[in-house]
Amino acid sequence: MLILLTLLSSVLLLLTLAPLSHCRYWWVRVWDFPRVQLLSIAVLLAVASSYYEFDSTLWVTCLQVITLGCAAYQLFWIYPYTPLARKQVEDAQPEWSGTTLKIMVSNVLTPNRHADKLLALVEQEKPDVLVAVETDQWWEDQLRPLEQHYPWVIRCPQDNLYGMHVYSRIAVRDAKIQYLVDKTIPSAHLLLVTQEGLEVSLHCLHPMPPSPTESDDSIDRDAELVMVGKSVEQREIPVIVTGDMNDVAWSRSTRLFLKVSGLLDPRRGRGMFSTFHASYPFLRWPLDHVFHSKAFVLKDLRRLPSIGSDHYPFYVELLYHPQQGAQQRKLSRTDDDEKLAKDVLNQVAGDEHHVHRPGE
Incomplete structure (x- = not known):
């Protein structure tokens, strides 16, 4: 023994x-x-x-x-x-007023044929924006009923497990699909314009994970996160970055992303809200994320019921309240972080200026 x-x-x-x-x-x-x-x-x-x-x-x-x-x-x-830690994002109070944004991100799993479950969940939760990844042409056809209530749609069906569709109730401007580090891995970059006139820069990602079946290393994933992070850092309008990042919330690469971007993670201080793997409780960790700028505080954060995929959908409701949001603390950044970010970009000859900045 x-x-x-x-x-x-x-x-x-x-x-x-x-x-x-x-x-x-x-x-x-x-x-x-x-x-x-x-x-x-x-x-x-x-x-x-x-x-x-x-x-x-x-x-x-x-x-x-x-x-x-x-x-x-x-x-x-x-x-x-864990709930024992300090919350990075403040809870919205009932007396605070402002524009709200409801974001749902769902990795549908391409072979999954339970599109009806996702449609029912969207009908129940009524998000303002749905980001669906791993979508192919079949999924695009099945989700077409959403277009009755989500008139702004970004379509990028693919058969390689990296398709992406974005459905929005909110007006979309200056949208662009990009292939930042790999010609087969898309990302969506767009400007949301609410009825109140609020402009939000939304970036939807699904980088390739390091695994024996997909990528031998994490260079492409880490570089895409750093490119987008550095691109949104100096934006004057609010920013949301969301998607299946194929990276856990507590990893060194996600921490680096938060440091170079200045964005916040509403999970911190609340729980893990692990979204993968839906079928194996003991092998479960948080891969789907919504990060946002300090102008937002949190109204709701949930892992939603299964839709038959290997990922649970993830739901976040944010309140635009820059006065209270200004008190929130982002992760501090050091010279070593800057050097590491530069080294990551050099490995793929990447540059933050390659990332589309909608509205500019």
Whole structure:
């Protein structure tokens, strides 16, 4: 038993330390994802080593130090996404008035044939904007009834699991589909203009994840996030960036995105709202996101019911209230963050000026 605990603790230590490196190969970056799971395993191993009586108490103590150290390190990363942490985005109060925006993002899973579930969910929630990814021509045809109530539509059907459609009740201006780092991976960039005259720059992303079946490394995904992040940083109008980022909320690359963009994550201080994988509760983490500028505060944040996809839909309702929003704190940025962002862009010869800035 002691040999087994030693082996498992050694593997746990290796998987915990691996993401510390700047290596971007998928078999390293993938361990950014299951931090909750690794934390649970670390605690179980620490308890197991205490439960049994062994001859070598010093060795058992060493195992406990290793496992509890791993648990503490994993907790450090996920703690901001628990209700114990401070909220980054303020809760909207009933007396605050202003323009609201309801955003729903849904990775539909291309082979999924339950379009009726998504249509019913849209009818129930009535978002102002629906961002659907992994949509092909079949999905476009099935979602056509939405166009009765969502007259502004951006269509980009694809058969490679990276199609994208945006449906909006709000007027859309200056919309553009771009392929920022890969000619097969689209992103949508558009200007929302509300009836009150509020202009919001909306950017919808679905970068390729690091995985053995898609990309050998995380360079393209990280570069797309940095490009968009640096592009929206100096915008004078409010900004929302949303989509299936194929990256967890607590990863180094998402933190870098938040730092260079100055955007906020409404999950911080509220919970993880894990959206993937819908079929495996133990293998679940937050991949679908809505980030926004300080001009917004939060009215509602929910993970919605399953539509038959491997992702749950994600729903956010924001209130435009720049007076209260100005008090919110974005993540601080250092010179090292700037250097890292520059290094990421250099690897793909990317530039933030390549990103369409709607309304300019």
